[in-house]
Amino acid sequence: MFRLFSKVIFLRVLGWNIQGSxxxxxxxxxxxxxxxxxxxxxxxxxxxxxxxxxxxxxxxKELFTPYLGWFFRLLGGTPIDRSGPGGSVxxxxxxxxxxxxxxxxxxxxxxxxxxxxLKTGYYHIAKQLKIPIVPVSFDYRSKKIxxxxxxxxxNDESRDLKKLEVLFKGFVGFSKEKSx
Numbered sequence: 001m002f003r004l005f006s007k008v009i010f011l012r013v014l015g016w017n018i019q020g021s022x023x024x025x026x027x028x029x030x031x032x033x034x035x036x037x038x039x040x041x042x043x044x045x046x047x048x049x050x051x052x053x054x055x056x057x058x059x060x061k062e063l064f065t066p067y068l069g070w071f072f073r074l075l076g077g078t079p080i081d082r083s084g085p086g087g088s089v090x091x092x093x094x095x096x097x098x099x100x101x102x103x104x105x106x107x108x109x110x111x112x113x114x115x116x117x118l119k120t121g122y123y124h125i126a127k128q129l130k131i132p133i134v135p136v137s138f139d140y141r142s143k144k145i146x147x148x149x150x151x152x153x154x155n156d157e158s159r160d161l162k163k164l165e166v167l168f169k170g171f172v173g174f175s176k177e178k179s180x
Contacts, residue, residue: 006049016046020147022053026101027131028150030055031122031164034138034180035107036173043138044105045075047145055103058092078104089121093128105136108168109180118165118180120157127153135164141172 010016022030032044048055056076064072064079072079080091096102104125108118126133132150139146148167153160173179 003049003052006046010043010046010050014143016043016143016145018047018050018145018147020149022051022055022103022134022147023132023150025103025132027096027129028103028134029122029126029131030103030105030134030136031108032105032136032138033108033118033168034171034173035109036112036175036179038112039174040107040112040138043145047136048076048105053103054101055105057105058088058095087121089124089128092121092125096125096129096131108164112175114177115180118161118168120161123153123157123161123164127157133164135167137168137171138173139171140174140176146171 011018022028032040044057054076056078058078058080059072061079061081063069064077069079078095080088080095092104096104106122106125108120108122109115110119110121122133132152135148135151137144137146137148151160151164151167168180171179
């Protein structure tokens with residue numbers, strides 16, 4: 001029901017277009033750029049609903065209070081403790097290893113502010129687990145969501161990260177001036 005609602009609202013009423021599709025794999029990291037507004041979260045929920053794929057997200061454990069935790073879990077959220085050794089990367093790797101099927105959407109910018117370089121946690125998660133990164137671009141200018149082909153890490157981290165950064169350049173976020 002929500003999938004149909006999402007298709008009607010997002011695609012027909014709001015006029016967005018989705019190019020590409022998510023792989024039918026049990027595990028992968030979805031890297032979404034640009035992330036410039038809280039609105040991106042709801043765009044992501046609509047895209048996930050339309051795709052029919054189970055894709056989770058993580059949030060700091062403090063968000064998962066008894067009053068709000070149920071809501072974030074209902075939406076596919078998983079709490080993480082970012083304070084331990086290894087921080088978020090090790091916490092997320094552990095979650096992947098504990099689940100037979102787990103996909104996660106992350107914003108490599110790490111913030112909704114303008115950044116010059118992407119953070120690399122998403123890359124290290126995929127590399128440790130030997131799973132693909134699915135790069136996704138939100139382009140508010142053209143109202144397109146582009147789900148790029150799977151990206152597999154290599155032994156040349158510097159080259160890999162440059163390729164991914166080039167792939168994400170030129171897309172316009174909700175807040176144009178904050179776009180990567």
